[in-house]
Structure formats: structure tokens, C-alpha cells
Amino acid sequence: MKRYLRNNDYNSIMNEQLKQLQKKRVECLSWKNIKPWHEQLLKAQKIQKDSCEVKLEDWLTVGKDDDLTNDEKEVILQTAKTLIPWRKGPFKLFGLEIDSEWQSNIKYNLIRPYFNLKDKVVADIGCNNGYYMFRMLEDKPKKLIGFDPSPLTMLQFEFINHFVKSDIIYEKLGVEHLEIYNHSFDFIFMLGVLYHRPDPVGTLKLLRNALNKDGEVLIDTFMIDGEEEVALTPNARYSKIPNIYFVPTIPALKNWLSRAGFCDIEVLAVTATSSEEQRKTEWSFDQSLEDFLDPNDKTKTVEGYPAPKRVYVKAKKKN
Numbered sequence: 001m002k003r004y005l006r007n008n009d010y011n012s013i014m015n016e017q018l019k020q021l022q023k024k025r026v027e028c029l030s031w032k033n034i035k036p037w038h039e040q041l042l043k044a045q046k047i048q049k050d051s052c053e054v055k056l057e058d059w060l061t062v063g064k065d066d067d068l069t070n071d072e073k074e075v076i077l078q079t080a081k082t083l084i085p086w087r088k089g090p091f092k093l094f095g096l097e098i099d100s101e102w103q104s105n106i107k108y109n110l111i112r113p114y115f116n117l118k119d120k121v122v123a124d125i126g127c128n129n130g131y132y133m134f135r136m137l138e139d140k141p142k143k144l145i146g147f148d149p150s151p152l153t154m155l156q157f158e159f160i161n162h163f164v165k166s167d168i169i170y171e172k173l174g175v176e177h178l179e180i181y182n183h184s185f186d187f188i189f190m191l192g193v194l195y196h197r198p199d200p201v202g203t204l205k206l207l208r209n210a211l212n213k214d215g216e217v218l219i220d221t222f223m224i225d226g227e228e229e230v231a232l233t234p235n236a237r238y239s240k241i242p243n244i245y246f247v248p249t250i251p252a253l254k255n256w257l258s259r260a261g262f263c264d265i266e267v268l269a270v271t272a273t274s275s276e277e278q279r280k281t282e283w284s285f286d287q288s289l290e291d292f293l294d295p296n297d298k299t300k301t302v303e304g305y306p307a308p309k310r311v312y313v314k315a316k317k318k319n
Contacts, residue, residue: 014180025172028151037082037155044079045162047072052163056138058090058105060131062163065095083156086283088128091160101284104131106277107191111218114268114314117141120186123210125175126193129156133168145169145183175203178210187216192310194221195238198245204260211317217262222247223270223311229255232305239292239301239308250311262315273308 029038047068055061068076073094080086080098089100108131117139124133127146130153136144148154149172157170173181175193188207197203207217224232224247231248238244248256250267257265273289280288289308294300299307 015182018177018180018182021173021177022171025154028172031151034151034155037152040079040082041155041159043075044159047075049163052165054164056135058109059092059097060089060134060160061092062160063094068094079159080283083152083159084283085285086129086156087153088131089283091131093160093163098283099281100131101278101281101288103277105135107220108132108135110269110271111220111312115139115187115216115218117144117187121145121183121212123147123178123183123185123188125178125188125190125207127153127157127170129153130160130168130170132189132191134160134164134166137166137168143167143169143183145171145185147171147173147175147177149174175206178206181210184212185210185215186212187218190217190219192220194219195244195247200246200248201256201260204256204262208261208317213317213319215317216314217317218268218312218314220310220312221253223253223309224249224306225309227251234303234305237303238305239289239303240287241292247305253311253313257313257315261318263318264316266314268312268314270309270311273310 028034049063049067052063052067076094076096080093080096086098086100088102088104089098090103090105091098117136119140119142121143122136122141122145124146127133127148130146133144133146144167146157146168151172154170154172161168175190175197188211190207194200194203211217222244226249228249229251231246231252233246234244236242238247254265275289278289280286292301293307294302294304301307
């Protein structure tokens, strides 16, 4: 009985923490730097379209050009511009092409053969504006929940989803909040997040603990070539990115996963990031991949480290 009460107390504390964090999702909309974004979004959300054609293709397409009046098109354009930079995409919204910095369709098409989400409870950790989650709708998952602490990407998601009208849940939370979240998952995606975490094994343990029995993860992370079980630890920046902590070899990454409680570790692909996949556009920052590499040697970053390569890995929870 005492143990039961302790567990009950613990669950109550965790639920209260989660409620407080979720409350901040609303509170942040009044912050000085975010309020203008939200006010512009509200203008777009006044546009009501009962049924828009949605195409879950490389360009995630919502509606057609002639679905809107000229005034409505102007609101859509101004909202999309207000929410710059668009890092993930691309989207085509009522004929407006939002050509994002990342051609996320390349990554999605690469991993698409390796999962089936039908009737599963799915999480996308570091979901950005939801591009991948929108594409995942084609599998008809039971529930789809995205985690990302960025207010800007949350508003981008709400802008698109206002017209898609999906049941996707967007939590303005990070991977560190999985331990207090009130769901467990059958499948977790964590794409482009692990290298931002100062404790990669601890982060992978959070994923494992959030999985149901026989649950799976699919992750991608920066990697370096080599057979040794080691990781690069950049000094200040890696490819001009300040918060990169560890860039492992594949053997080191496998060790991290194993120590975190995963088995059946499968390397799906290794790719070098190219300017076809990541480049600056009018919808993104004024610098992108070409500015992050050594102008005299594209195999190196401007800091002299190996140029970005990614490894895609799938693994199962060890029960």
C-alpha cells in the first residue's frame, strides 16, 4: 500500500509538472518577440475552408490557387513571410510555394521503406514544423505526437495544420520531458537531435523508457568515418553550429544504443549532406551548407572537421 501511495504521489507530481509546461505553450504567445508572429497567424486562421485538397507528396500541398480570394492570398503570403525562417519543408499552400532550407522530402523518402505506422502511437522528437508528421499521416497511425520547444516552429505547424485539419498533437516540449509525459509509444523518430544533447546515452535511455514493449526508434545523427569506438567532440562549433556535442563513428553509436537498452540495431543508410538537400532560399536564413564548408576543401567544415555526414539507424527496445 505504501509503495502504491508513493507511485501515486510521483505520478501526481509528474502530471502537475507536465501541466505547468503545457501552460507555457499559451503563455509564450504573449512574449514580445513572439506576439507579432501569433497575431499574424490569427489573421490567417480567420480564413475558413471546410475541405482543402491535401497531397502528402514531396511538396506537401494544401488547397489550390483558386480556393482563395486575392485578399486571402495576401494574408497567407504575409503569414508565411512573418514566420520565416522555414527550415523544414517544402510546402505548397494554396499555390504559394514555401521552399524551405532543407528539402526534407529527401530524408523522408530515404527512411520511408523502413517503417509502418498503421494503428501505432508515434512520437516525432524535434519535429520542427511537422513536415515529417504530415507525411506520416499516409500510414494512418493511431496517434501522432510531435515534440519541439520552439515557438516559431509550433506556429508554423499551426499555420499549416489549420488547413490540413489533422489530429496531430504538437507539444512545445523537448526530449527531456518524455519521462513526465503521460503517453508511451510504439515508434519514436528522433531526426537530427542526438548531436545537440550533451548526454547522448542518457537521451537514448529516455527514448527507450518511453517505448511500449517491442517499441522501435529511428534516429539520424551526424557521424564520422572510422571503425574505432570513438566520437568527435567539437571545440566551439561544428559546421558553424554552436550546440554540437558528440559526433560518433557508427561503432560508437551502436555502443550508445546498446548501453541505453536497445537491440537489433540496423544501419539503414549513410549519406553526405549535399547542397541539393540543404541550401539557402528566400524562405530561410541568409547562410546554409555552402557557407559552413571550407571554400577550398568541401570535405571539411570551416572549422577543419570532417564535413557533415549522417547515419540513419533503427533499433528495438530490449525487453
